[in-house]
Amino acid sequence: MSADERRESVIRAAVVEFARTGYHGTSTEAIARRVGVSQPYLFRLFPGKQALFRAAAERCFDRTAETFEVAADGLSGAEALEAMGEAYSLLIRDRDVLMLQMQLYVAAASAEDPELADFIRRRWTELWDIVRSRTGASDEELTGFFGHGMLINTLLALGIPAEDRCWDGFDGACKLAAAEVYAQRR
Amino acid sequence: MSADERRESVIRAAVVEFARTGYHGTSTEAIARRVGVSQPYLFRLFPGKQALFRAAAERCFDRTAETFEVAADGLSGAEALEAMGEAYSLLIRDRDVLMLQMQLYVAAASAEDPELADFIRRRWTELWDIVRSRTGASDEELTGFFGHGMLINTLLALGIPAEDRCWDGFDGACKLAAAEVYAQRR
DNA sequence: GCGCGAAGTTATTGAGTACTAACTTACTGC
DNA sequence: GCAGTAAGTTAGTACTCAATAACTTCGCGC
Numbered sequence: 001m002s003a004d005e006r007r008e009s010v011i012r013a014a015v016v017e018f019a020r021t022g023y024h025g026t027s028t029e030a031i032a033r034r035v036g037v038s039q040p041y042l043f044r045l046f047p048g049k050q051a052l053f054r055a056a057a058e059r060c061f062d063r064t065a066e067t068f069e070v071a072a073d074g075l076s077g078a079e080a081l082e083a084m085g086e087a088y089s090l091l092i093r094d095r096d097v098l099m100l101q102m103q104l105y106v107a108a109a110s111a112e113d114p115e116l117a118d119f120i121r122r123r124w125t126e127l128w129d130i131v132r133s134r135t136g137a138s139d140e141e142l143t144g145f146f147g148h149g150m151l152i153n154t155l156l157a158l159g160i161p162a163e164d165r166c167w168d169g170f171d172g173a174c175k176l177a178a179a180e181v182y183a184q185r186r
Numbered sequence: 187m188s189a190d191e192r193r194e195s196v197i198r199a200a201v202v203e204f205a206r207t208g209y210h211g212t213s214t215e216a217i218a219r220r221v222g223v224s225q226p227y228l229f230r231l232f233p234g235k236q237a238l239f240r241a242a243a244e245r246c247f248d249r250t251a252e253t254f255e256v257a258a259d260g261l262s263g264a265e266a267l268e269a270m271g272e273a274y275s276l277l278i279r280d281r282d283v284l285m286l287q288m289q290l291y292v293a294a295a296s297a298e299d300p301e302l303a304d305f306i307r308r309r310w311t312e313l314w315d316i317v318r319s320r321t322g323a324s325d326e327e328l329t330g331f332f333g334h335g336m337l338i339n340t341l342l343a344l345g346i347p348a349e350d351r352c353w354d355g356f357d358g359a360c361k362l363a364a365a366e367v368y369a370q371r372r
Numbered sequence: 373g374c375g376c377g378a379a380g381t382t383a384t385t386g387a388g389t390a391c392t393a394a395c396t397t398a399c400t401g402c
Numbered sequence: 403g404c405a406g407t408a409a410g411t412t413a414g415t416a417c418t419c420a421a422t423a424a425c426t427t428c429g430c431g432c
Contacts, residue, residue, distance in 0.1 A: 003409075021296050024210035027389060038411055043391060102292045109285050109343045110207050121344050128352050143355030146340075147333030154336050157295045158307050166314050169329030189379075213419060224381055229421060 007045050010035050014056040019100035023053050023107055053107070054116060060100045061123040065130060067091045072134040081135040081145060088149060089177045092156065095184050102157050156181055193231050196221050200242040205286035209239050209293055239293070240302060246286045247309040251316060253277045258320040267321040267331060274335060275363045278342065281370050288343050342367055 001009075013034035017026040028049055032039040046052050071087030072080040092098040107113075108120040132142055152174065160166050162179040187195075199220035203212040214235055218225040232238050257273030258266040278284040293299075294306040318328055338360065346352050348365040 001409080006409085021298070022208060022210060022292060024208060025296065028391085029389075039389095040391075040393095040412085041410055044410080049390065099292070099295050102288075102295070105340055105343045106208060106285070106288045106292060108345060109288070110211065112207075117345060121346060124344055125346070125350065125352060132351075139355035141355075143334070143337060144330070146352075147337035148329070150336035150340050151329060151333035154291055154332075157291045158310055159294060159303060160307060160311070164311065165318075166311060166332075169325035169327075187379080192379085214421085215419075225419090226382085226421075226423095227380060230380080235420065 003045060006035070006037070010037075010042060010045055010052070011055050011059050014052045015059055015100055016096045018053055018056050018103060019096040019098075022103050023049075028052070050113060050116070054119070056100060057104055057107075057116070057120060057123075060097060060104065061127070063097060064088075064091065064101075065123075065127060068127065068130050068134070072130075076134070077136060081131070081137055081141070084131060084135070085145065085148070086173070089152070089174055092153070093177055093180055093184075095156070095181055098153060098156055098181070102153060152178075189231060192221070192223070196223075196228060196231055196238070197241050197245050200238045201245055201286055202282045204239055204242050204289060205282040205284075208289050209235075214238070236299060236302070240305070242286060243290055243293075243302070243306060243309075246283060246290065247313070249283060250274075250277065250287075251309075251313060254313065254316050254320070258316075262320070263322060267317070267323055267327070270317060270321070271331065271334070272359070275338070275360055278339070279363055279366055279370075281342070281367055284339060284342055284367070288339060338364075 010031065013031050017031050017034060020026070021030075028042050029039045031052065032042050035042075042052065046055065067087050067090075068084050071083040075083055092101075104120050108117045111117065128142070128146070131137065131145060135141075137145065152170075155166055156178060159182070160178075162175050162182065167175050167178060196217065199217050203217050203220060206212070207216075214228050215225045217238065218228050221228075228238065232241065253273050253276075254270050257269040261269050278287075290306050294303045297303065314328070314332070317323065317331060321327075323331065338356075341352055342364060345368070346364075348361050348368065353361050353364060
């Protein structure tokens with residue numbers, strides 16, 4: 001397997017591991033084991049653990065941005081907004097994408113790596129701009145949209161069951177998505 | 187200083203340290219240093235690191251629940267809801283409370299301690315019930331309220347500046363709160 | 373002033389972890 | 403068939419960290 005292909009599979013493994021146990025909680029050995037490669041070899045493919053985390057973060061934002069772009073393609077206004085919401089609820093059925101997002105939010109806050117924090121902020125505001133420009137939504141609509149999304153993230157992260165009262169304010173599609181997320185194997 | 191008093195100051199230090207660097211990212215030595223006590227002594231006051239984290243989590247939820255209760259005291263309906271929102275935006279000017287919340291959300295997801303995850307879920311739904319029972323808000327209002335809160339949490343955790351477009355959908359009080367949070371010393 | 377319990381210390385251990393150095397294996401062009 | 407390079411390994415280092423054991427100091431009743 002070429003180095004580039006290996007790098008790709010390492011990124012995928014890093015997304016999973018960092019999503020589940022966070023930056024400090026995951027060892028490079030855990031990532032290597034998931035890839036099926038010796039731990040020192042990771043340092044041939046990436047300069048260090050931080051670079052691995054950064055690559056996973058990039059991948060996570062790439063997928064989300066692409067999901068939004070594709071969903072809104074050919075649509076505009078309220079239709080585009082709704083399509084993006086739907087697409088997002090599909091995206092985060094991949095629990096690792098969901099949890100890596102949450103991990104990135106806390107990673108941005110701990111000031112150990114200001115450059116990474118800056119990167120995460122930039123990519124987040126990029127998402128904001130994508131939704132705004134593709135839908136022309138008002139400031140209040142945007143806050144509502146992202147607030148909705150962040151609450152879904154939180155409830156799923158917490159593992160609040162789909163039947164719980166906390167989900168009552170959501171439509172059926174969201175509840176269904178929640179039930180499916182929990183059905184995933186770990 | 188009595189053991190109980192020490193325990194109290196240890197909890198306060200644990201809240202700060204765990205908030206800033208998460209469970210795996212904080213050493214018991216960092217907590218001990220903040221308390222001004224030797225590291226092994228922590229294990230006389232608490233059975234282990236997990237117990238420290240759990241105590242910090244309890245403290246965090248206690249403060250939030252109490253904030254809600256006090257704010258809504260004597261009020262009802264929309265007035266109570268507004269008062270709770272305002273009180274919350276004051277509470278999270280303490281960046282450590284805010285960040286510990288975020289840390290708890292990711293801690294609940296990583297399945298290394300199911301009992302802790304269960305505890306966090308229980309306390310979260312308790313908050314939900316407090317807001318619902320004190321305000322009589324509809325399911326949609328509740329989702330809006332908590333979604334709003336989770337978005338604020340996220341923006342603050344990310345460190346999105348108060349002047350950024352992401353804050354445009356919020357009222358002046360929220361933006362002011364954001365500016366103040368960032369002015370805090372670390 | 374002396375025993376005693378509570379508050380706290382220093383020294384240590386054993387496990388884990390990021391990263392390096394040096395070696396091996398397999399494929400490719402000539 | 404052989405040199406060279408790319409992919410990958412094993413062995414090891416320096417360090418951190420949670421937890422334990424054994425020791426010290428201090429205040430108080432008598």
